[in-house]
Amino acid sequence: MTSTDDNELGARREEGPQPLVGLSQLALDHMEQGVCVYDADNRIVLVNQRYLSLFNMSAETVRIGTSYRDVLAHSASRGNFPASELNALYTRRVKQIAAGQPFRTEQTLASGLVMSLELKPLPGGGWMTICDDVSRLARLEAELRLQTERSQHALANMSHGLIMYDADGRIVVCNERFLNLYDLDPNIVKPGVAHSTAIDHWLSRGNKADMPGDKFRDSRMDDVRARSAKAVLVTRYDGGKVQAVSRFMPDGGWVTVHEDVTERLQYEETLKQQNMMLDAALENMAHGLAFYDSDMRLRVCNNTYRQIYRLSPEQTRPGTHLSELIERSMQNGAFATEYSPQEILETARERLAHRDSSPMRRRMVNDTVISVRYCALAEGGFVATYEDITEREHAVEELSEQYRRFDAALNNMSQGLCMLDSSLRVIVCNRRYIEMYGLSTDIVKPGVSMREIMEHSCELGNHSNTTGAKLYADYVERLREGEHTLHRHLSDGRIIKLNHKRMEHGGWVVTYEDVTERHKAQARVAHMARHDSLTDLPNRTLFHEKMGDGLNQVATAGGAMAVLCFDLDNFKTVNDRFGHAAGDRLLRWVATRLKENVGEHDTVARLGGDEFAILQRGPQPQSAEKLASRLVDIIAQPLQLENQSVHVGVSVGIAVAPDHGLDADELMKCADLALYQAKAKGRGAYQLFEPEMEEEARRRHALEHDLRGALEASEFHLVFQPQVRLDTTELTGFEALLRWKHPARGLVSPAEFIPLAEENGLIVPIGEWVLRTACATAAPWADLTVAVNLSPVQFRSRGLVTMVTSALAEAGLPPRRLELEVTETALLDDSEATIEILHQLRALGVRVSLDDFGVGYSSLSYLRKFPFDRIKIDRSFVGTLGESPESVAIVRTIASLGSVLGVETTAEGVETIEQLDFVRACGCTAVQGYYFGKPCPAAEVGRAIETLNAVRRVA
């Protein structure tokens, strides 16, 4: 107590027995609790120091006699509670005290102390308050709570299962891991549950030990009783393994920790297996293996080692020194004689000292070669490996040989070859490759990149208009596409074909082939496929393509295009007379004339034989007609062949797109029809297609169709025209002329149907009918001849001579009364063969005359080749005698020619007395014409004979 208090207490002492007050006060002052006693008027009668210090109150203010209200006011002023609550607090407390029941309350003071206050009414009035600092308790409690939480947390998060029992064998605590580990029910396994119950539940969940359940339970109980802390291995319901270890506590309880050892056991098992396998592998290794310690003493070796060195297991006991091993194996005859034990040992020492683990060869007996390596170990000692490389050495030798062969093959290949790795660096390349590009062997060698090679190749000038970098970039791009072939056009004109094939393990094999010649040949073949070999003009195929293109252009862009079809008028004659070489020259000459007369965008083609065609753009048909006219004139010019001047002409048919169509075939057909007409007009003419020509063609077709049935339908008959000797006006015979009386068309002119029959070959059967009918008709005529026309086509058909023989025999007509009329055209086709036939006919005794003489080109040469009995001067000359001096000259010439050759000359088409007189004056020996008689049916021949005889008599 303070001195101030002493004064106060002194005053009190006077009020009571001193010894008691002093002791009480002393006791009060040493109390842990604060005490303050109030009288019934709520004034302090006793207060201890602890009370004042707990509330941080002044002894001057709070002392005996101080009212409770003042005490509270002072406490509020010390910040122990808000002053605003003073009245309310005072009133409430006083009321509670007045209720006569003790009560407790807690108050947190300004100092932070937590104060427990007990207010108790005192018997006989008054009351007291006992204050206790409960702050430490509260702190302890909080700490305890935290500790407990941490423990629980640790327990819950333990990786092992944990269960704790008390001395009575009841569960104190177990963690969740424990429950999960064995799939236990937390409602069964919980604090307070007996050990045996927990074991039963554990067993019921499918967990087991390596003994029956009952036995296991008993064994566990025994362990507890014996406080045996042994580890038990149990099997979980899912097959997992758990190790349980119990620890006994001083209070009699125990804790068991359960650890899931499934993986550990598996790992250990695997390790065991691995070790076993390693042992087995070591023993069964193809390589010999031996471990030595730092003293070069053997620690372990395998069987292969023993076999290589011919050592027994006894001789290779651990601890045996390497030198001993070497000596023993030498004694056992393992080594070839070239080695000494010291040498081998020394080598081993040196290699180990230098940590040289490179392989070294050891020759053993039987030509076996062992590769030995010493490999020093970090922890001391070394491992030695021994590999039998005999086979490998042989293989290497073989491989070297193969490589030499491969190298020879590679360098003797006609193709270049380059093997590239996946980063396009050269693995190997051959000589041909280097030569092909003229590369330097200093640059192109294994390891060089394709990029460097390309740069080098560019520097050599192999590739124009590019750089090595660009070339390489393009190359890489192409390789991305995979295997491919590409063609490099080198600046010297060569073409190199590069073929890229992937290699199995990455990289490329590239072959290089000089395909320049092949390309040229292919180009030639391609050119030949579309060009005529003789003239080098486009052929029919290319012409059609070009025509297609041209027509497309006309269809899309407008304009016009003409197709001109050319046919040489006299080609066959030239070919026959001068031979094929001359014919070829003629064709080339024509090709040149055509080419030099067309524009650069026009196309000249040879369609075959003597057929040519031109595609011409420009205003049409004017351009085409102009061109045709010019070419007709040019080709009509004489040409020197075999030192002779030859005349050929050309006929031209023209069709124009779009006027005559836009279809190639259609247009060609139109040009052909026009050509047909041009030829019909006479030689050396051109003709523009006219739509009527189609009609004409149709008509011709219809006529042809009817003609085919005419013979069978007996629509033919013969008429006979008299032939008269001029000097005596004697009737010498008749010319048989064919007539076709069509049921609908009426009489069709031979001039119309004979060419048609010749075109389609019908002339052969028709001609036979004519001959047989003429012979049969003439047979009864007394000594008169019958002249029958033979078509050139009949000469080409086989059996003409036989047929004539048969007709004569059949009719009983003496051969000398048959005269066969042939035209020059028959002689043109295949003159040699024709002349041979004529000789055969002559040999039969038949007379042969040359018809329509004067209109051909080579009459004189034919006259030399065959001795005709008669020359018939074409009626065109006779008909124009009055107006054409040329005709006069021709008739005169032919007549005098006949006279010189001793051949009869018949003037055809004599209609008038003037013509008769004239041809007589010219020296013709015979005539035929309307003057002496028109052709008459067979029935009228008798009368004609009579009439002519009468005329003769008159003459």
Ligand SMILES: Nc1nc2c(ncn2[C@@H]2O[C@@H]3COP(=O)(O)O[C@H]4[C@@H](O)[C@H](n5cnc6c(=O)[nH]c(N)nc65)O[C@@H]4COP(=O)(O)O[C@H]3[C@H]2O)c(=O)[nH]1
């Ligand atoms: N204007 C006129 N014409 C006269 C005169 N004298 C005769 N003629 C006609 O001239 C043609 C003479 O026959 P060709 O020169 O052999 O010419 C023949 C001949 O090349 C051919 N031909 C007729 N019959 C046959 C035949 O059986 N076989 C063959 N292969 N061709 C025949 O048809 C051609 C024409 O025969 P045709 O029309 O019968 O015409 C006949 C005849 O009627 C005359 O004074 N004035």
